[in-house]
Amino acid sequence: MKVDLYNRDFLKLLDYTSEEIRYLLDLAKDFKKKKKQGIAHRYLEGKNVALLFEKTSTRTRCSFEVASYDLGMNVSFIDSKSSQMGAKESIKDTARVLSRLYDGIEYRGFSQEIVETLALYSSVPVWNGLTDEFHPTQMLADLLTIEEKLSRLDGVSLTYMGDARNNMGNSLMIASAKMGLNFTACAPSSLFPSPALVEEAKKIAAKSGGSVTLEEDPAEAVKNADVIYTDIWVSMGESDDVWENRIKLLYPYQVNSSLFAKAKDDAIFMHCLPSFHNRETRIGNDIASRFGINEMEVTDEIFESERSVVFDEAENRMHTIKAVMYATMKKN
Ligand code: CP
Ligand code: NVA
Numbered sequence: 001m002k003v004d005l006y007n008r009d010f011l012k013l014l015d016y017t018s019e020e021i022r023y024l025l026d027l028a029k030d031f032k033k034k035k036k037q038g039i040a041h042r043y044l045e046g047k048n049v050a051l052l053f054e055k056t057s058t059r060t061r062c063s064f065e066v067a068s069y070d071l072g073m074n075v076s077f078i079d080s081k082s083s084q085m086g087a088k089e090s091i092k093d094t095a096r097v098l099s100r101l102y103d104g105i106e107y108r109g110f111s112q113e114i115v116e117t118l119a120l121y122s123s124v125p126v127w128n129g130l131t132d133e134f135h136p137t138q139m140l141a142d143l144l145t146i147e148e149k150l151s152r153l154d155g156v157s158l159t160y161m162g163d164a165r166n167n168m169g170n171s172l173m174i175a176s177a178k179m180g181l182n183f184t185a186c187a188p189s190s191l192f193p194s195p196a197l198v199e200e201a202k203k204i205a206a207k208s209g210g211s212v213t214l215e216e217d218p219a220e221a222v223k224n225a226d227v228i229y230t231d232i233w234v235s236m237g238e239s240d241d242v243w244e245n246r247i248k249l250l251y252p253y254q255v256n257s258s259l260f261a262k263a264k265d266d267a268i269f270m271h272c273l274p275s276f277h278n279r280e281t282r283i284g285n286d287i288a289s290r291f292g293i294n295e296m297e298v299t300d301e302i303f304e305s306e307r308s309v310v311f312d313e314a315e316n317r318m319h320t321i322k323a324v325m326y327a328t329m330k331k332n
Contacts, residue, residue: 006328009119010127011172012134013100014114014200018208021178025144028316028321035319036068042072044329047103049073052094052118053129054109055082055236059135059273060129064106076102080109095121105327110237125328127321132237135167138272139175140320141216142229145313147173149268150226152211154180159225159263161186162297165193165248168231168272175199177204177212184213186221188249218259219251225263229270230255230297247291249315255298260263260307269298269308277303 003023013021016299032178034041051064061077068075080086085094086251091114098105099122119126147153160172164185170193176183183201184231185192192214201212215221220226230253232244252280255269276284276296288294 004332006329006331007125008327008328009125010136010324011078011115011119011121011141012128013136013171014245016178018178018180020243021140021143021175024140024320024323026329027221027327028144028320031068031322031326032316032319036290038271041070042102043070043326044068047071047073047329048101049106049325050076050098050102051075051106051129052075052105052109054086054107055130057108057129059314060321063137063321064127064129065317065324067325069166069325073103073325077126083329090208091117092121094118095126099123104325105315107149111136127324127328130167130236132235133167133170134174135171137317137321137324138168139171141316141326142172142270142272143175143179143324144316144320145309146227146268147272148312148316149309155182156226156327157182157184157224158229159184159186159221161221161228161230161255161259162193162250163187163231163233164214164234165191166231166235168229169193170197172229173201173212174204177210178199178208180205180208180210182211182213184215186218186222186223187212187253189216191249198259203314222263222267224260225267227268227270227292228255228260228263228276231305232270232276233297242289243287247287247293247296250297251293254296256303257299257301260302267307269302269305269310270313271298271303271308271310273310273314275303294313 095118106127106129112131112133130232164187277300279285279288
């Protein structure tokens with residue numbers, strides 16, 4: 001059956017079938033080719049999109065902006081400090097106002113419930129640019145990158161090291177389950193994804209031929225890995241006070257050369273970014289002075305190695321976000 005995503009929201013991969021995800025990946029590949037060949041694709045000329053950010057961003061914001069410009073659209077960037085959103089105007093009212101002015105709305109912020117409410121009251125497509133629970137546009141970029149590097153998704157073993165109950169752990173588990181990857185979350189059990197979501201992911205994986213495993217032992221978790229993935233140890237919106245405990249819990253799960261030596265010889269390293277792999281950031285430097293560690297979730301050696309595909313991944317954010325906007329805004 002032909003995939004038609006016109007007017008759909010893009011809030012989490014749980015809402016999308018494997019066929020629909022496949023369609024978005026193929027569309028992104030096509031847009032990437034066109035961009036590289038300098039072939040114009042201003043298919044949404046004159047449309048307007050609103051980009052709502054209650055948390056900071058480099059990749060997601062810039063990807064939505066550049067993808068919009070490439071498609072011939074105009075964008076407004078709106079944050080909670082300089083708009084009425086949140087403080088003086090509810091999400092429900094914001095959704096109804098912005099739907100009268102714009103043809104699509106991106107939202108990055110706190111609970112998944114907020115983006116779901118925004119979508120419920122919006123008459124135009126809403127795209128999730130990251131919530132505490134999910135980061136679905138990042139998933140498309142990651143799947144595209146894996147396919148480009150390993151020439152397949154089916155049967156790829158992906159091990160996620162770190163805080164596996166955050167947006168990235170949850171999303172990678174669902175994305176893997178949908179697309180037939182073997183997903184392993186490696187963390188202390190207190191940082192495993194919620195049992196309900198794990199159950200759901202296992203049911204999905206049973207249909208796709210993938211698998212979902214929770215593992216506390218790093219050596220065991222990476223022994224068959226094609227992809228080793230990690231994320232920062234403390235996510236946006238969490239209190240500064242959690243750093244000490246999180247470092248204690250996650251230091252044994254750092255991605256470094258001794259861990260990489262236990263994976264497959266051609267395993268690749270992935271990270272959604274930003275990353276604390278040296279002292280060259282304000283927070284990285286502050287943590288180094290407070291806790292005496294110069295590198296956190298990944299060592300600089302692995303981050304800068306030829307196994308690392310993090311900048312391909314970052315570029316693919318734009319091509320895949322373009323596919324999502326196009327597919328949900330363009331009437332066939
Ligand atoms: N990976 C990602 O979402 O990056 P930003 O926070 O810079 O958007
Ligand atoms: N888990 C991270 C992802 C950043 C892209 C965060 O939410 O801050």
